Amino acid sequence: CPCLIYGAYIFLPFDAPLLPTISARLVYTFRCAAFATFPVVLGMIVSGISRLCSSALEPFGELHREMEIHRTYVSQSVHLFILYFFNMAVLATYLPQELLKLIPLLTGLFAISRLVFWMSYAIGRSFRAFGFSMTFLPLLAMLLWNLYGMFVLEPENLLA
Secondary structure, eight states: HHHHHHHHHSSOOOOOOOOSHHHHHHHHHHHHHHHHHHHHHHHHHHHHHHHHTOOOSSTTSOHHHHHHHHHHHHHHHHHHHHHHHHHHHHHHSOOOOOTTTHHHHHHHHHHHEEEEEEEEHHHHHHHHHHHHHHHHHHHHHHHHHHHHHHIIIOGSSOOO
């Protein structure tokens, strides 16, 4: 993940717009986070279609394996998206202007990693660790950077 983010940061030809205020940074983060909901919404659609097309006599009874995969994926993706979003919002307030390009890159990584997790989870439960680690390890890095920023870089503004 760090190599992927670094390569995208160096080689992709876009820059973040000038965002001098915290409110502008949060709006930028909201807009980027809207794209991170794509895998979750896609999972909800596929889960609904698989429930609709199932041959179960009781729709709320025991789920088949493929429906269970989609339901678990959507549930975990919603939980991870909430963690991602709050970490990204805090991260946007601490990053300097030249590093704000990381916000859309981390959003893209989140969306791609959730789709990789979904595919690997459908293949077999033992393969899902790769996709989950692609989601969780950047989230952990963001959390550690946020804690570092709050307690070391700007402890005087912790509650301001």
